[in-house]
Amino acid sequence: MKGERLKSAKAARVRNNILIHILLAVLAFIWVFPVLWVIMTSFRAEKGSYISTFFPHAFTLANYTKLFTDTTILNFPRMFMNTLIIAIFSCIMTTFFQLSASFCLSRMRFKMRKPFMNMAMILGLFPGFMSMVAVYFILKAVGLTEGNLIRFALVLCYSGSAALGFQIAKGFFDTTPFAIDEAATLDGCTKWQIFTKITLPLSKPIIIYTVLTSFIGPWVDFIFAKVICRANADQYTVAIGLWRMLEKEYIDNWYTSFAAGAVLISIPIAILFLNLQKFYVNGTSGAVKG
Amino acid sequence: MTTTTKELQRQARIGTREMIRAKSCLAALRSGGPETKASALVMGLGNMVHKQVPKGLLFLAAEIAYIVFMITNGFHNLAMLVSLGSIEQQEVWNEELQVYLYTKGDQSVLLLLYGVATILLTAVMFWIWRGTLKSAYSAELTDKAGRHVATLGEDLASLLDENLYRLLMTPSMFFIIVLNILPLVFMICMAFTSYSKIDDHLVLFDWVGLKNFATLFDSGSVLGSTFWSVLGWTLIWAFFATFTNYFFGMILAIIINRKDTKAKGFWRFCFVISCAVPMFVSLLIMRTMLQPEGAVNVLLRNLGLIKDSLPFFTNATWARVTVIVINIWVGVPYTLLQLTGVLQNIPNDLYEAADLDGANKVQQFFKITLPYMLYVTTPYLISTFTGNVNNFNVIYLLSGGAPVTNLASTAGSTDLLVTWLYKLTIDKQYYNIGSVVGILTFIILAAGSLLTYRNSKSYKEEGGF
Known part of the structure; x- marks a missing residue:
């Protein structure tokens, strides 16, 4: 009886931990994304700020x-x-x-x-x-x-x-x-x-x-x-x-x-x-x- | 042995320099000798009589320089400050050269600036004058007591010792007066003039008293109604910007620092890296990303989530929410760094006791963490609130105040008092209204925070030193 309760408590903790780590990952992505975006844009071959695709077609150092x-x-x-x-x-x-x-x-x-x-x-x-x-x-x-x-x-x-x-x-x-x-x-x-x-x-x-x-x-x-x-x-x-x-x-x-x-x-x-x-x-x- | 010799040397050194200090310049005027009283007119006389000839000459030189300045420029500056000039620039036909020549007209801005500068200079001079009186009185007292009167060399040496603060603070004070106080007084004066593009008062303007304040408080006029709406939004913004960041940053810090969170350093790095990018760069990037054809809209459209671009900066409500949300993105990493240390200072046994009593994490947050944090970080919250009322960068770089819903007004829906002030002075050249806005911003901030600052723990404890 007691062991089961401990087990379920442990399961809840593991579940919580997983949820929190997923949450952190999502938040971290939101925070890092604009930084990555700048780095990617700095290597982008197509000119201009208005682009139709998310990832650049070609990379270059020309910028x-x-x-x-x-x-x-x-x-x-x-x-x-x-x-x-x-x-x-x-x-x-x-x-x-x-x-x-x-x-x-x-x-x-x-x-x-x-x-x-x-x-x-x-x-x-x-x-x-x-x-x-x-x-x-x-x-x-x-x-x-x-x-x-x-x-x-x-x-x-x-x-x-x-x-x-x-x-x-x-x-x-x-x-x-x-x-x-x-x-x-x-x-x-x-x-x-x-x-x-x-x-x-x-x-x-x-x-x-x-x-x-x-x-x-x-x-x-x-x-x-x-x-x-x-x-x-x-x-x-x-x-x-x-x-x-x-x-x-x-x-x-x-x-x-x-x-x-x-x-x-x-x-x-x-x-x-x-x-x-x-x-x-x-x-x-x-x-x-x- | 060496210590005693050194101590003796030190006493000898200090002993020669120890003068009887005059308490105040009033005491000097009341009970000083005739030569001290005469120093009020001929600065430095008292010092010269009492064996401080070079020092006295320096004081005298300062007085002469000031008088020469006042006769050549100063009195004229002060006189012009009253009228702010009235001569317009005129074209005069020159017969000899066969051209139109321009006569030099008055420029009220410069007249105002020179006038204010002269007043400040006079204030500094008054301060020096008090110093000379005190110095003369101390020299008199010391000399009469039959003690050694410090020579100029000893006085200079004392600048590196007990008067070090004079040496180090004087240049700083000079720059603060020239680059902070003078401009500030100058701008405050502008609030009482007609210096504005309205009615073409950019070259010549006059004192108008409190008229500009009246205009701004009159909610019937365009400027007046703009003022109240901008003020309202500024307070809403400052409230949300401060507290969203505070709570979000605090929760994030708690989550990252939990016992069970793995790779704490990595998560912290992820958030901190975003504030390593200069703020104006990340804000400009955010702005381009959120344009109707920017990355975010393109991404969402390609995924088929939306049909039309989201009106991030074109709809008033959207724009307001957007700036607050982006401010979270900008500010949370800083809050995270600043609050982590404070959070770790909360005594751990409080939590252990709560655990034993069966309180869950949410209860612990509201019953332990939050009250503790609010208590400790009140000064921090006040300064963040002040900073947000004056938060120029986020609004100016992100939305530029857009969207402008009312074409007649000079401010957009997301304009704060500061960005509106910038627009009024730099773009519209309504200098007088701009400086009224600045003064009112100051009054609002000062009223709130000065009281709270002075009651804060850190201010009081510092006084105990």
């Missing part, structure tokens, strides 16, 4: 070569270089601003500390690009919206207010024991030495996190780039380029190349992201364990 050779209308290699330069500089600036602000807010006590944190919160509630038009006017008034200076303007846009995004790094610094700082002060360290010689070496995960997220930013933003670049096609970043490929006049010729470009910029970001996952989960866990 990729077109991206790098056909530079008359949409100069992809140039956009790539623009974005790379912007990404490198804004990454350096953002990392410095964000980490130093986080350090000050976490390790030092000064009168403007709370006001600064409240200000960051209030500024964060305004719609981000409400001020974008104004930023454009300001950059124009200083003469940063012409020629190559646009890149500099974009770097400023991406990293200028990086200090407002101090929360994650500050949360991380907060978990480093203050006793370490006190010991260092007794040994004659200045605050600057504590920052560079103690806090930073203990905070590798959060440095990597900051560097990578700020590096990815310019690759995936296109609203700011569009407003700042306006009609200066030679300053376009990859994101605007990809966006333009889907405009009505280009979509027929460029749709498959759009997919190719999307795959190209997704690969590095995907690799970074998969490695970053764990910071997403334990982004706020501490530097010094147990």
Whole structure:
């Protein structure tokens, strides 16, 4: 009697498990499908976005070569270089601003500390690009919206207010024991030495996190780039380029190349992201364990 | 032994630098000596009298620079801020060159920008002025007590130590003021002007007070009725976008992390890989896939499931449901990553006790998991809600606000306040109305979240440091 009940309970569990795994498989398919679709489209030989069949008839690499050779209308290699330069500089600036602000807010006590944190919160509630038009006017008034200076303007846009995004790094610094700082002060360290010689070496995960997220930013933003670049096609970043490929006049010729470009910029970001996952989960866990 | 020497050295170092600090600039004005009081007019005088000549000269230089700026530009900027300019650009026939020349007219936008910038500069200057008073008073107190007054070199050295925050935060603050605060104040000012394509006020415009707010709140006008419908949809969207993601992500995380689920890493990878593709790329792809002739419709038609293409972005209700569903696709992987850790923190003995009491999984979810999660993740939910009210990307890239059902209005059925704001400013050039929308969005968000944030556990605990 008892054995039978256990058996039926076990059967129910097996049935549940099978159902759940099927459900997961279906969901996983839904989530992976668009990704597969892009990869497939990037190798598709037929042009255009409107297709009558689901699977491509023939595969080709031409979409990729077109991206790098056909530079008359949409100069992809140039956009790539623009974005790379912007990404490198804004990454350096953002990392410095964000980490130093986080350090000050976490390790030092000064009168403007709370006001600064409240200000960051209030500024964060305004719609981000409400001020974008104004930023454009300001950059124009200083003469940063012409020629190559646009890149500099974009770097400023991406990293200028990086200090407002101090929360994650500050949360991380907060978990480093203050006793370490006190010991260092007794040994004659200045605050600057504590920052560079103690806090930073203990905070590798959060440095990597900051560097990578700020590096990815310019690759995936296109609203700011569009407003700042306006009609200066030679300053376009990859994101605007990809966006333009889907405009009505280009979509027929460029749709498959759009997919190719999307795959190209997704690969590095995907690799970074998969490695970053764990910071997403334990982004706020501490530097010094147990 | 070495420690004691070091400690002695440190005390010697700090001792030389320790000055008597003035409490406030008011104290300086009230009880400072004549030279300190005079520093209110001649900045840096107090410092120069009390052995801080270079520092005093720096303050004086700042004051002179400010005065020169105000005389050459500043007062003019402030004066023009009142009227915002009135001279129109005119054609004048030039007899000598035999051509029409254009006279330089006023450009109200620039006048407004320069005016606001001058006011901000004055505010910064006021802050420096307070600093000089305090500095002069501290120098006076220290000198009178017969103690060592810090030299410029020592002051600079302190920037790397106890004043490190000044060194590190000043450049940041500079950029925040120039790239965040100044534009924001500038845009807020626009809400009170007639800067708009309506009635052709793009070059010259005036202050109009609260007129734009009145227009937007007047539900009889086109803009007014659009505002209320957009606001309604924004709140519906933010609610559904937040909670569908939250619950779906939570259930998914629970299913993946169950004891009996095999290949946990693989399933997680499947979901996470989709957010490794940049969001704007996946949204653009979704958009092309859901077009009347896009992949989804083609697939369904070829399978014989439907005859006509589904109106994903052409029917208002379909479009609204579509954006919410696609937002689930976009957002759930992030939610999954963020909630997994929190879920694993729920004490396991709660579940064991529930098992013993014969509670099934569904009961456990509603009686244990959900209350715990809601309690712990309230701040997260608030920030997600705020983020969704301001969620520009999903709507703009996916539907672009389409479909437009009412041709007279400037917003489509799926437009949020932010995308409508974008359309109003960038496409329509109704800058004044756009900034009113921005201000109202802010007020709605601030009213709700500021209170909740300040009451949240993490904010309060941080204060305990």
